[in-house]
Amino acid sequence: MRPFTVEVGFFDTVLEIKEKVQKYRGIPISRQTLIFNNMVLQDEQDVGTCELLQDSKVQIIISQEPEKSNLLRLEEGPPIKRIELLFHMEHSSIPMSLEVDVGDTIGKLKERIQSIKSIPVNRLVLSFLGNELNNRSTIHECGLHHQSHIEVSIRASPPAAASTASGSNAGSKKLKLLVLPRCGTKKIPVEVNASDNVGELRKQLPILQEKLRFSLPSDGYFFIHKQSVMDDERSFRWHHVNQGDTIEIFNGWVTRGS
Template structure:
């Protein structure tokens, strides 16, 4: 059966795949026919990043299904291989109590630390200076957010900057990619392990969760 692949640049193309082909075998066909290296490919279907060991049947890919193909650079690929899993990110970076916040943000010994209230902690969230890269342009847009903000806050900041800087922002919806992973609007930048000065890419379209 034929499956259609949509890229950010260039026209969509179709490739014939088998019902029991794995995602890795599909990537091998894309490499064979279109010359895109396998490590640089990320396939997204129904809002989910497809894992190499899953097959077409498991992913519920059908005739004329449309799959988004994201192509990363060498630097993005090398960085992504070192990226811990999201669950590990949540465990390592979520601060479960105000006391832990106080220890991390204070130079005094923990025994002498005055534990702040939740309000005090949230009044001084860590600031992150990020770079946002629109796919239709080469200029990165500097944006400042709080580490504890949800990704949805980035959309509001971009809307404000868009009016002033007049850069290209997709009109029919877009989503964010960080180190080859689709970002969840309802998760914080800290949960995604976004660091100071990191780059977040904008991709046209929308990502919807599976059932």
């Protein structure tokens, strides 16, 4: 049969599509089976649920009309519950065979592969006919049958989670700050570690002074952050210094009480 087109509405059901096929092509509804993305479409589903888009290609299977003079009484047997699937792993030319229950979910299938191949479940990607299989779908719902070929790929390891302030790498967090000399208006960009003591900034400033040509008080100075005097022996994190903050320089010295 040559391909033909049928105009449908977004909320049309599969049964209504079959009715249109019967009307325009003369194919009885009882003899029609519609398949899309290797899934049999159920009469009660609608176009939106089936994700049928403009120019979607739906396969129609037309069953043979039984001869009335030779009807047979057929009894439905028990459904096939277990099938064999073939898994094609990356970098392996020989597929891995597993016997599975058609009611198992794809997520459970991944757990079985993990137990054999020691690959984390969250890195396993199973695909059938180019479509990734959903963890919550059953093998039956995915249209998998005996000896279906499944492609198995492995996602790259997720990047390490960013460390928190209490983590072991928190001290390596870089802060880009601005220093404002008291005698001038030009802010000096500096970079420090959040875990560094404020005294480290005092060591950096003479080096930056030679490069950027700014003035530092010759008779001593101390640092102010958000109107609070900073202790050279405390870290920038302790002073709640954040990315992009400004630290001001004031003339003089701060003495500690006994």
